[in-house]
Amino acid sequence: MALLQAQLWVGFVVFLRVGATVSLLPGFGERTVPMRIKLVIALAFTLIVAPAVSSAPPPATAGVIATLALTETLSGALIGLGIRLFILALQTAGAIAAQSTSLSQILGGAAIEPLPAMGYVLTVGAIALAVMAGLHIKAAQLLIHSYTILPMGFFAGGSDVADWGAAQVARAFELAFVLAAPFVLMSVLYNLALGVINKAMPQLMVAFVGAPVITLGGLFLLFLAAPTMLAVWLSALDQFMANPFGPAP
Template identity: 25%
Template sequence: MPDLFPYQIESIQALLLVFTRVTSMIAFMPVIGGQAVPTQIKAGLAALMTIVIFPMVDTKDVSVDIDIIVLGLLVIGETMIGLATAFLVNLVFAAVQLAGTIIDFQIGFGITNVVDPVTNASVSVSGQVLNITAMLLFLSVNAHHSILLGLNDSFSIIPLGGFNLGASFGQIIIEAWNAVYMTGMQIAAPVTVTLLLKQVAMGLIARTVPQMNIFIVGFPITIALGLFTLAVCLPTMARLLSGIYAEFPNQMRLIYLIFS
C-alpha cells in the first residue's frame, strides 16, 4: 500500500499536465474551439482526448516530490505548448481574414461588416466567405486529424515538464506574422490585380468618352467584377490552403523542437 500511494499521486500530476496541454489547444483551436461551441462539449472533448493519450505518455519525469509552485510552473509550460499548437492553426485563418479585408476594401465593401457566429467578432463580408471556405476545407482534408496526431506526437518531442522557451522563439513569431501577410496578399492578389486593370481601363474610357459619368458606371462594375474574380479564384485559394494544411505536421514539429 505505501508503494501504491506515491504512484497514484504521480499519475494524478501527470494526468493534470496532459489535460492542461490538450485543453489549452482545444480552447483556442478554430472550428472546434470557437465561442459557438458549448464549453461542456469542449471540456468533454478535452477529457476524452486526455484519456486516450495518457496511456501512451511517458510519465517517468514527473516526480511526486514537486511542490505546488513547481507544479504551477509545469502547468504554465504545458499551457504554452497547447497554445502554440492552436496559434499555428489560427495563423491560417488570420491570413484568410486579412485577404477578405483587402478584397472588401478594393470592391467597396470596406465599411460593411457582418458578425462571425463562431467568434462573435465583426468581420468583413468577403472575409467571412473565405473563412467559411477555409473551415470547410480544413475539415474536408482532415487537417484536424493532423493537428490531433501532432499533439499526440508532441509528448514524445516535449515530455511532460520539459517545456523550454528557445532563444529563437521571437524570430519564429516574426516569421509567422510575415507568413500571415504573405498568404493574405496571395489570396487577395487576383482580385486586387483585376480591379487595378479595371481602374486603368475605366481611366482610358473616361479620357475617350468624357461625357460618361465614370463614377456611376464604375462602381457597379467594380462590385460585379470583384465578386466574379473572387468566385473564379476560390478553387485556387483552396489548393493554396490545402498545401498549407498538408504542412501542418512539419510546422508543428518545428514548433515543438523550439520548446524542447
C-alpha cells in the first residue's frame, strides 16, 4: 500500500510538468483538441516519463505540494513555450510571405487564430510532418532529460530564464525570416520591375497588370518552396528537442 501511494505521488508530481508541456505542445495542445483528449495525452506521457524519473519527490506536505505545483508547472510551461515558439516562427514566416505576395487577406479567418492562408497551410503541414517524424517520442525524451537540467522541486534563476527566453525568441524570428526569404526576395524584384515598367510606360496601369502576376507567383513559389521550408523547420525543431537549453546554433 505504501509503495502504491509512493508511485501515485511520483506520478502526480510528474503529471504537473507533463501537463503544462502537453498543453503547449504542437499538435497535441492545439485549441481544437478537446480538453478530455489533452488530459488522456498528458496521462499517457506521465505513464511513460514517471518510471524514468530517478529522483523521488519529498514527502507530501502542504508546503511541499505548493512548491512542487509551482516549480513543476513552470518548468513544464518553459519547455512547452520553447517548442511552441517554432509554431509561432512558422506563422510569422507565413505572414511575411503573404504580405510580400498580396495574399494576406485570403482565407484570413479560416483558423481559430486569424492567419493568412500561407501561414495556415504551413502550420498544418508542419504539425503533420512533426507528428509523423516522431514528435511524441522526442517530447517524451525531452521531458525525461529535463529532470537533469531542471531538477524536481527547483527552478532556474530568473536571469538564466530571461537570457534563454530572449535567445529563443531571437532564434524564432531568425527562423521566420529565413523561411520567408524567397518571398521577400521575389517581392523586391517584382516591385523593382514594376517601377521600371511604370517609368518606361507611365500611361500603363501597372498595378492592375502586376497584381495577378504577384499573386500567381506567390502561389507558385509556395508550391516549390514549401517542402524545403518544412524540412528546414523540422531540422531546427529537432535541434532544439535534442538540446533545448544549449546555445542556439
